[in-house]
Amino acid sequence: MIGADHSGDTWYEATVSRYSARTFLRGQREAEVCVIGGGLAGLTTALELARSGVSVLLLEARRLAWGASGRNGGFVSNGFACSIDSVERRLGLDAARSLYGLSRLGTDYVRAEIAVTDPGIRMGDGWLGCLRYADPVGKQASVAKMASDYGQEVQYLDVAATRQRVATRRYFQSGLDPTAFHVHPLRYALMLAAKAEAAGAQLCEGSPALTVKRDGAGYSVRTPGGEARVRHVVYCVSSLDRRLHRPTGRAVLPVATYVAVTEPLTQDVIRTRSAVSDSRRAGNYFRLVDDCRLLWGGAITTRVSEPRQLAERMKADMVSVFPELGNPRIDFAWAGLMGYARHFMPLIGTDGEGQWWATAFGGHGMNTTAMAGVLLARAIASRDDEYRRFSAYGPRWAGGPFGRAAVQSGYWYMQLKDRLDERRSHASREQESSG
Template sequence: TRAGKRVILLEAKSIAWGASGRNGGFVSNGFAESLDKISAHTGLHAAKALFNLSRFGTEFVRREVAGDTGVKGGDGWIVARRYDGGQKLEIYRERQERIFGDERQFLSTKETRARLNSPRYFQSLYDPSAFHVHPLRYALLISRRAEATGAVLHEQSPALEVTGSSGNWLVRTAAGSVRTAHVVYAVSSLDRRIHALTGRAVLPVATYVAVTESLQQDAIRTESAVSDSRRAGNYFRLVGEDRILWGGAITTRLAAPARLAHRMKSDMLSVFPQLGKPRVEYAWAGLMGYARHKMPLIGGDGQGQWWATAFGGHGLNTTAMAGILLARAIVGGDDEYRRFTPFAPQWVGGPLGRAAVQASYWWMQARDRMDEMKLSRPAKPTKTIFKV
């Protein structure tokens, strides 16, 4: 490979069968957890360093897809509020830029609705550094480039067992085995037994995506990726200029709810009723892996076992970042990956953890509805009382 190491990938299914090929395709700086909460846990200096690493991942993806119009989509990401927050969002934007260097543009309600033709949306923030990609094509592009530099990829080859000790590991599959000095576990929530430490620390969370037929529409007037700022919101973007990819909803089991396409279309029409009756041509579910602290699990045991998992629905930039960090650690002994030490694997509670997450999601939905009702309601006129 580029670094002179022999690399073998054991893929349980096919390349990008899991979240790598099923996600919404949003590429942006940061993590699933907010910068404020990261800073509260690690301190400001460490949080800034982590944010800069996430930026490095974003730029890696940007370079890899540059010039490939079949993979690279539109630029920018709009995060819109569904209630009128006045200037609060601009105050928040200024603070994030001043403290973390997170540069975004404030869009007024008028500016937001010029891009998103819906009375549901008010103020928004625009991230010019973000973009979106076709995630499956991106993963296949990366795999082809890895093979071109000497990596060996084995699909339909799940690892069944890893045995051995420091610097001498044996990875067994049904068709053979691999002896290696280093093993990297990057299985998210799809295999929770092969590496016990991270397996018990990753909670599978399902989300859902639908893609419409080709439309002649005037609802979405931007090539940027879009999401709303609710705790349990939607995300969407144009695909090929005339289709809409719409995502949202969370469950803790990968069993697509009945009438998934109908549910996703109903969500879409609640925001953009002018779309009429669009046909949903594709709908699918995908599993995300979350740690309790909503940060990636990136680390090593000092014996040649490494892990990179639990990217929590924010994986396109952070998986690239994690791969580079671990490659540098394995090849050159770089210890930058240790910046993730404060976010160690923690047990997620098994079945009770799943139930708690589902209940939390329903509670977030209820709070979102209450916020919209309260904050979107016109203010009552005040009465002036004159005393004589």
């Protein structure tokens, strides 16, 4: 099950050395801030608060970064799960530029924290976004718009240049983002934890928050072993706990994706050390990692149980794009549970009474969790109000089981559109060659 503790079943867990488990909350403690959730958003918030001299206690129900924060694809790039075009249509160009700038702040934060502490966490540079159908005019227009409107450098690559990097007939034109990079996300999360503790934050594992109740001018947060009395509470639980803070819990939909890692390969079809993804709505994303293994991700579903024969399903997807890989052994396969809001933008905000939230990063969380942690820490420590730029994307009821059904139907519809786009592209090429 995705909701279970999968300690040790991912390639990431197999390639880190965790310190001994941190203590659980016992007895009564006091702090200025309690951060609930030990993923990337919570760890960044705790680190930045501690750096600002604010006393902070972080509660993690299981182990730090055991959820999506330590199980994701590891891509770090500007932007959000929601396309910037959609943001621009809703808010206008100026507001979209401001939000995109904040997403860049998150990317720069991850890059800088890694560079000064553990450069080995960074595993490669660049992100290649490939089209599954021919559209040179559309791709060039998109690249030009990102440069002119958002100052985002992207290199346009034609079919030949794309296939020099990823040798498959499934891909056509592409855009190479040289400002993106990819990382070992679990090592990064554990690095943040060590820095937060060094700065004075208290991190507790095995300490699920059971209740949060008003207590005078602050709040009482109870766990099975103790109680924290604090002035502020920051909820960073994504889709893993939707009962604790009802306004955000009912606004988040759990969505699963899957990742596999092969045995070490000798191959000549993936010729880039950049991260790669394709243009399908629920497309593939992949990269070469240590020992020339291929990390392959894909599929999106609202089903929260891990499918049977996951490794074989991921392998079939992999070789459908790169048949020259043959029959690679899958050494690791796992699921990860993401949190999405209906508008596909992160939920970052406050009720104005000491409760704050940073959640629903929607599968684009490496940069946006960093951004959210910085924004909320600044808001609490120095009353900075930059986080208010996300006020247009507040918590909205996601529809419960009806919302999950609608999302799943939407993904099936998008996958059908993907197949139709690819068939039309194939038919057009056939007509050109016969003419």
